[in-house]
Amino acid sequence: MIRFENVSKVYARGARPALDQVSLEIERGEFVFLVGSSGSGKSTFLNLVLRQERPTSGQIHALGKDLAQISRWKVPHLRRQIGTVFQDFRLLSNKSVFENVAIAPQVIGKPRHHILSAVPEVLELVGLDGKEKRLPHELSGGEQQRVAIARAMVNRPAVLLADEPTGNLDPTTSIGIMRLLDRINRTGTTIVMATHDDEIVDQMRKRVVELSDGVMVRDQSRGVYGASR
Numbered sequence: 001m002i003r004f005e006n007v008s009k010v011y012a013r014g015a016r017p018a019l020d021q022v023s024l025e026i027e028r029g030e031f032v033f034l035v036g037s038s039g040s041g042k043s044t045f046l047n048l049v050l051r052q053e054r055p056t057s058g059q060i061h062a063l064g065k066d067l068a069q070i071s072r073w074k075v076p077h078l079r080r081q082i083g084t085v086f087q088d089f090r091l092l093s094n095k096s097v098f099e100n101v102a103i104a105p106q107v108i109g110k111p112r113h114h115i116l117s118a119v120p121e122v123l124e125l126v127g128l129d130g131k132e133k134r135l136p137h138e139l140s141g142g143e144q145q146r147v148a149i150a151r152a153m154v155n156r157p158a159v160l161l162a163d164e165p166t167g168n169l170d171p172t173t174s175i176g177i178m179r180l181l182d183r184i185n186r187t188g189t190t191i192v193m194a195t196h197d198d199e200i201v202d203q204m205r206k207r208v209v210e211l212s213d214g215v216m217v218r219d220q221s222r223g224v225y226g227a228s229r
């Protein structure tokens with residue numbers, strides 16, 4: 001599903017690599033935590049998968065494609081198959097829950113009848129049925145993140161990339177979000193989640209990939225946040 005072969009990323013000439021010779025393979029249906037201290041390269045990894053950044057050296061395959069071979073005009077097609085969720089939700093503040101989610105199928109030209117069935121279906125999946133008309137500020141943080149997850153999932157992507165999705169949420173709300181992500185993963189969606197949240201990583205016991213100064217220092221199945229525990 002995602003394969004990195006000796007991938008390095010150097011942003012500025014002379015700077016130390018943000019990613020340094022990283023090789024790993026993520027299979028379809030896996031749930032992978034990317035951990036490591038601030039600046040260790042987690043976001044860089046996710047941005048490379050989205051082709052928001054390009055590697056300085058090495059090869060990246062995602063969804064069966066060599067990302068170096070994808071022409072610029074085909075990048076939106078790649079990104080359509082990858083849902084994204086961020087720490088800061090990134091909702092449109094003047095649009096309702098329904099509209100925030102409907103944007104994703106609208107921009108790829110899905111017909112109205114499809115949107116009218118797909119949006120309520122995904123809102124039910126994330127536990128927000130009945131809240132379609134609310135504006136983001138009328139929702140709790142956890143509910144706002146559920147809207148963002150619904151928007152990421154409404155086009156049924158094969159992969160969901162989540163960058164610190166619980167970073168702005170309290171522990172109890174975070175557990176609810178993780179239950180939802182786990183449920184989404186069990187329906188077959190591959191999930192890669194960058195996080196600093198040690199409690200969540202320790203509870204979920206999924207594959208853990210640890211970066212340190214851009215180097216992959218650990219790849220552990222059913223892992224914990226800190227290797228020494």
Ligand SMILES: Nc1ncnc2c1ncn2[C@@H]1O[C@H](COP(=O)(O)OP(=O)(O)OP(=O)(O)O)[C@@H](O)[C@H]1O
Pocket residue numbers: 011012017018036037038039040041042043044045
């Ligand atoms: N667009 C950029 N231009 C220059 N340097 C960058 C850029 N993006 C990231 N970096 C640098 O690359 C390194 C890795 O950053 P990255 O954002 O991938 O780390 P991270 O593990 O996601 O950190 P955090 O947990 O704080 O989000 C850092 O040294 C950072 O300063």
